[in-house]
Amino acid sequence: MLKRIWRGWTTPANADAYEALLRSTIFPGIEDRAIPGFIGIELLRRPLAAEVEFMTIMTFTNEDAVVRFAGASRDQAVVPPAAHVLLGRYEAQSALYDVRVPSARDGAPQP
Numbered sequence: 001m002l003k004r005i006w007r008g009w010t011t012p013a014n015a016d017a018y019e020a021l022l023r024s025t026i027f028p029g030i031e032d033r034a035i036p037g038f039i040g041i042e043l044l045r046r047p048l049a050a051e052v053e054f055m056t057i058m059t060f061t062n063e064d065a066v067v068r069f070a071g072a073s074r075d076q077a078v079v080p081p082a083a084h085v086l087l088g089r090y091e092a093q094s095a096l097y098d099v100r101v102p103s104a105r106d107g108a109p110q111p
Contacts, residue, residue, distance in 0.1 A: 001039075001099040004058040004066060006077055008090035015052035018086040019045065022054075026080055030069070037065020051088060059099075066096065 010018045027041055039059035046053050060066050066074045075093045083090075 001102055002060045002063065002066060003097045003099055004060065004070075004094050005055060005097065006058075006091055006094040007053060007055045008079070008083070008087045009048075009051045009053050010086055010088055012047070012050075012052055014086045014088075015045070015047075015054075018052075018054065018083070019043070021082055021086065022056075026083065029080075033069075035065060035068045037061040038069060063096075070094070 008018075022043060027043075030038070030041060037060050039061065041059070042057040044055040044057070058069070060069070063074065070076055070078050075096060077090060077092050077094055079087070079090060
């Protein structure tokens with residue numbers, strides 16, 4: 001199992017609109033793709049001094065599933081045009097991690 005982690009930042013004024021875009025359009029669009037091996041996506045948000053940080057954590061069964069989502073450059077960020085308008089900056093690359101101790105929520109047995 002793999003976790004694909006990505007971060008982007010907005011201004012405080014754009015934070016609610018960006019979160020709404022993720023919830024209403026971007027996340028449902030990812031789920032509608034019905035990518036074999038895609039398990040789910042989580043959204044984290046935290047306010048900072050001058051901006052708001054967002055982190056997405058996607059869960060996949062294997063690297064083939066990541067490639068089906070992101071393409072051959074599996075670490076390349078996938079940022080739809082509508083998100084570019086609201087983000088002040090974002091990571092160009094996602095980080096991909098092997099899950100060593102899975103969450104019960106991921107449906108895997110606990111060690």
